[in-house]
Amino acid sequence: xxxxxxxxxxxxxxxxxxxxxxxxxxxxxxxxxxxxxxxxxxxxxxxxxxxxxxxxxxxxxxxxxxxxxxxxxxxxxxxxxxxxxxxxxxxxxxxxxxxxxxxxxxxxxxxxxxxxxxxxxxxxxxxxxxxxxxxxxxxxxxxxxxxxxxxxxxxxxxxxxxxxxxxxxxxxxxxxxxxxxxxxxxxxxxxxxxxxxxxxxxxxxxxxxxxxxxxxxxxxxxxxxxxxxxxxxxxxxxxxxxxxxxxxxxxxxxxxxxxxxxxxxxxxxxxxxxxxxxxxxxxxxxxxxxxxxxxxxxxxxxxxxxxxxxxxxxxxxxxxxxxxxxxxxxxxxxxxxxxxxxxxxxxxxxxxxxxxxxxxxxxxxxxxxxxxxxxxxxxxxxxxxx
Numbered sequence: 001x002x003x004x005x006x007x008x009x010x011x012x013x014x015x016x017x018x019x020x021x022x023x024x025x026x027x028x029x030x031x032x033x034x035x036x037x038x039x040x041x042x043x044x045x046x047x048x049x050x051x052x053x054x055x056x057x058x059x060x061x062x063x064x065x066x067x068x069x070x071x072x073x074x075x076x077x078x079x080x081x082x083x084x085x086x087x088x089x090x091x092x093x094x095x096x097x098x099x100x101x102x103x104x105x106x107x108x109x110x111x112x113x114x115x116x117x118x119x120x121x122x123x124x125x126x127x128x129x130x131x132x133x134x135x136x137x138x139x140x141x142x143x144x145x146x147x148x149x150x151x152x153x154x155x156x157x158x159x160x161x162x163x164x165x166x167x168x169x170x171x172x173x174x175x176x177x178x179x180x181x182x183x184x185x186x187x188x189x190x191x192x193x194x195x196x197x198x199x200x201x202x203x204x205x206x207x208x209x210x211x212x213x214x215x216x217x218x219x220x221x222x223x224x225x226x227x228x229x230x231x232x233x234x235x236x237x238x239x240x241x242x243x244x245x246x247x248x249x250x251x252x253x254x255x256x257x258x259x260x261x262x263x264x265x266x267x268x269x270x271x272x273x274x275x276x277x278x279x280x281x282x283x284x285x286x287x288x289x290x291x292x293x294x295x296x297x298x299x300x301x302x303x304x305x306x307x308x309x310x311x312x313x314x315x316x317x318x319x320x321x322x323x324x325x326x327x328x329x330x331x332x333x334x335x336x337x338x339x340x341x342x343x344x345x346x347x348x349x350x351x352x353x354x355x356x357x358x359x360x361x362x363x364x365x366x367x368x369x370x371x372x373x374x375x376x377x378x379x380x381x382x383x384x385x386x
Contacts, residue, residue, distance in 0.1 A: 007042030188266030
């Protein structure tokens with residue numbers, strides 16, 4: 001691997017120089033403002049990396065510089081090709097992250113210039129929504145639609161606007177179906193099994209409804225036995241189904257059950273092939289009500305990527321967990337608006353079944369606009385009247 005520093009008036013100028021000299025595969029590794037000693041060479045020092053195979057043929061080999069500092073490699077360590085490949089994958093990920101950051105900064109500059117046309121109190125509310133991690137473009141659209149209204153109307157009009165954007169559906173089962181069949185899907189560690197037990201306790205045991213738990217999670221060690229123990233404590237039937245064919249047979253055998261809850265494995269980004277067969281089964285059975293579980297504490301960009309990954313399952317509803325692990329709930333609004341899917345439940349802890357709430361518009365608005373926001377409304381009204 002070859003590293004090379006460029007000094008230029010801007011990072012973009014350094015990127016242009018690197019592309020010309022090292023080729024389009026050059027990857028940006030690090031950038032910083034130049035030190036006082038090197039500032040005469042340029043305002044920024046930008047370091048790029050390129051593999052020997054990539055740089056070969058693009059430029060003549062440079063003569064050895066005996067005065068140059070040695071490459072910081074541990075003595076006796078040989079960089080194998082797999083290790084180099086992994087290193088370049090990680091560098092590529094860093095490059096993509098920097099590109100996303102640059103795009104976000106560009107959007108922020110655009111919104112900042114657009115905010116000049118807002119009344120002062122609405123500009124403050126725009127900042128407030130963005131701080132709550134509401135998508136910048138969505139926050140911009142909401143506030144600009146309300147910009148013509150006067151300050152005393154702020155609190156009510158903003159709540160009404162948010163309420164119009166949100167869809168909720170805290171029901172289990174599909175309309176018109178003979179029985180309630182619910183499947184919980186989602187990435188690993190999002191809390192599918194715990195949420196399933198909460199649903200079983202509240203809508204099976206508490207309602208004295210004949211219920212059955214079906215587990216398709218054969219990948220996680222001990223997952224089926226853990227769920228079997230919970231089902232035994234609740235006095236609810238339990239059965240494993242290792243394949244979609246076995247799942248279909250189990251559903252036929254449970255015709256007398258009014259509530260059937262299906263637990264599924266946590267599929268990561270690399271488990272697409274394993275997920276496809278189960279996804280085809282669930283999406284081809286319209287009587288199965290599929291809920292996609294998402295952690296409210298996940299970064300907005302990662303959350304959107306997860307939602308897109310699980311679209312192959314064609315989930316009908318979004319269920320958000322781990323609300324107790326964050327104070328920023330804008331991503332819930334973002335995905336509800338982006339996908340057009342209703343939110344079904346909120347899970348905010350490990351207690352069974354207490355830490356499970358029906359999703360309501362009022363609850364989500366209260367999370368997005370907490371009590372301190374109400375205080376801001378009064379401040380903005382004073383500002384407008386001044």
